[in-house]
Amino acid sequence: MANNNIGSKRLVVGAGYGMRDWLAQRVTAILMAVYTIVLLVLFLTSSESSYVAWSGIFAMQWFKLLTFAVIIALLYHVWVGMRDVWMDYVTHSVVLRLLFQVATIVWLIACAGYAAQILWRV
Numbered sequence: 001m002a003n004n005n006i007g008s009k010r011l012v013v014g015a016g017y018g019m020r021d022w023l024a025q026r027v028t029a030i031l032m033a034v035y036t037i038v039l040l041v042l043f044l045t046s047s048e049s050s051y052v053a054w055s056g057i058f059a060m061q062w063f064k065l066l067t068f069a070v071i072i073a074l075l076y077h078v079w080v081g082m083r084d085v086w087m088d089y090v091t092h093s094v095v096l097r098l099l100f101q102v103a104t105i106v107w108l109i110a111c112a113g114y115a116a117q118i119l120w121r122v
Helices: 018-045 051-059 061-089 094-119
Strands: none
């Protein structure tokens, strides 16, 4: 029976979401890096750096959508990281860990709503 737990047929237990979350962290990080480069190019190629110029950049619909997609990616990136922190370091109480996770979710949803309000106000 002990030989069944070695090799390619090894019984792996656990939540099974590690690879998906690892990949999500990398994809969201790449999206945020690309957005940063786009923002830097727009800033460096702009003739002026006034409020009018910045609001003109953010007034374009494609840039609003890209910015909101990056905000959602950032919020998911934060969620995966904070969930791992809560699971790794709040081990003495499941109720406390759940409370922290729910508070994190509520905070991130509030941040998404506030970001949408700011973006579509411009």
